[in-house]
Amino acid sequence: MKIIIATILPxxxxxxxxxxxxxxxxxxxxxxxxxxxxxxxxxxVKRGEKIFTSVHVGKRGKKISCASCHSLNLKANxxxxxxxxxxxxxxxxxxxxxxxxxxDTKKWLRRNFKDVYVxxxxxxxxxxxxxxxxxx
Amino acid sequence: xxxxVLGAILTVSVSFASGVKPVDNxxxxxxxxxxxxxxQPGLLPARSWVKLMNNLENHFGDDASLDKNDxxxxxxxxxxxxxxxxxxxxxSRKITSSIFGNSTxxxxxxxxxxxRKHDELRVxxxxxxxxxxxxxxxxxxxxxxxxIYSERAINIPNYxxxx
Numbered sequence: 648m649k650i651i652i653a654t655i656l657p658x659x660x661x662x663x664x665x666x667x668x669x670x671x672x673x674x675x676x677x678x679x680x681x682x683x684x685x686x687x688x689x690x691x692v693k694r695g696e697k698i699f700t701s702v703h704v705g706k707r708g709k710k711i712s713c714a715s716c717h718s719l720n721l722k723a724n725x726x727x728x729x730x731x732x733x734x735x736x737x738x739x740x741x742x743x744x745x746x747x748x749x750x751d752t753k754k755w756l757r758r759n760f761k762d763v764y765v766x767x768x769x770x771x772x773x774x775x776x777x778x779x780x781x782x783x
Numbered sequence: 784x785x786x787x788v789l790g791a792i793l794t795v796s797v798s799f800a801s802g803v804k805p806v807d808n809x810x811x812x813x814x815x816x817x818x819x820x821x822x823q824p825g826l827l828p829a830r831s832w833v834k835l836m837n838n839l840e841n842h843f844g845d846d847a848s849l850d851k852n853d854x855x856x857x858x859x860x861x862x863x864x865x866x867x868x869x870x871x872x873x874x875s876r877k878i879t880s881s882i883f884g885n886s887t888x889x890x891x892x893x894x895x896x897x898x899r900k901h902d903e904l905r906v907x908x909x910x911x912x913x914x915x916x917x918x919x920x921x922x923x924x925x926x927x928x929x930x931i932y933s934e935r936a937i938n939i940p941n942y943x944x945x946x
Contacts, residue, residue, distance in 0.1 A: 706844060727819065730818060730819035731922065732820065
């Protein structure tokens with residue numbers, strides 16, 4: 648029995664789980680998403696990928712996507728295109744600090760949706776993109 | 784006697800420091816230096832920091848908004864360590880005294896002292912991918928993160944030392 652638990656535990660860690668506070672935040676987003684669309688079931692990695700990679704005319708009036716700074720390879724370093732500052736990888740599999748603190752996660756979602764989409768993200772969009780990042 | 788001399792030397796070095804006071808605030812490092820080089824508070828006067836921090840939703844084109852409490856803590860840190868309150872540091876003193884009293888620049892790069900010190904740069908030195916922007920201090924000032932901007936510590940990518 649112990650062996651089974653020992654094998655399940657590491658698997659669950661790798662299979663895109665969130666820590667307890669982050670899971671609570673995800674659950675809050677789910678309630679919000681369900682409230683605005685009754686057919687909503689769960690967030691989607693695939694939709695999140697589109698949110699992350701699609702190009703928009705951003706806050707500066709120029710074409711930009713999340714990947715412009717974070718790179719299409721989330722396991723690699725990114726680079727802020729305006730300041731040249733190196734950004735640590737977004738993928739939790741190589742940067743375990745990512746998506747662990749709700750306050751920081753909310754802050755970056757707020758800022759970066761404004762920069763790329765020139766508006767706040769919806770609950771559904773936020774959940775989708777968090778699923779996508781967490782799958783990396 | 785030795786102690787007196789040593790004490791005197793220490794006092795002098797504390798009173799008149801070269802460069803600018805290094806960043807010594809973890810929140811500042813986390814919140815400000817995650818997107819750009821961590822500019823030392825002693826590179827702008829207090830009134831500039833206050834003005835800049837009151838418009839974080841539109842921070843040089845990007846959204847850098849913070850929650851209320853973090854913003855307050857950072858304004859306090861920036862003001863306490865601003866150039867006009869760190870006049871014992873050479874760079875802070877020179878920046879402060881170069882700015883007209885009726886102006887409130889929010890870009891370090893627009894202060895008269897900064898402009899004067901960078902007026903011999905050629906465009907290619909900045910507009911290359913290793914540097915990118917004149918605000919990327921650490922790209923050429925190899926000791927910028929220690930608050931030291933001396934000519935000896937300059938190394939411009941693909942151009943070399945400043946001599």
